[in-house]
Amino acid sequence: MSPYGLVSRVTSADIVKETDNTISICMGATSADRDGFRNLIKKYPIIAISGCDGNCTQKILEQKGVNPIQNINVMDELNKKNLKPTDVSRMDDNGEICVEYMKDKVKKELNK
Secondary structure: OOHHHHHHHHHHHHHHHHOOOOOOOOHHHHHOOOHHHHHHHHHOOOEEEEOOOOOHHHHHHHHOOOOOOEEEEHHHHHHHOOOOOOOOOOOOHHHHHHHHHHHHHHHHHHOO
């Protein structure tokens, strides 16, 4: 668990609420190869949002034979702007600033 992972989860949840035609999928269920997720990840274009330098989201999808149309690493993106979330389980003011920055980045990708 990392504060960057929390930022990626909140960013994803907010994007789904704020945009049309987007969904968020559970990487645990995807990794476990649950039936519904197996077909879903191959049906639609995916922007993979990874919370840390492990790029787990991208790696899990690639193991399932899916190449995301875009890979966004939250830690890398926030480090470029000297933004740093501080809490792994609660959004504080600093975390919210990070989420807003990341939502703008993801929405730009969605509009391409």
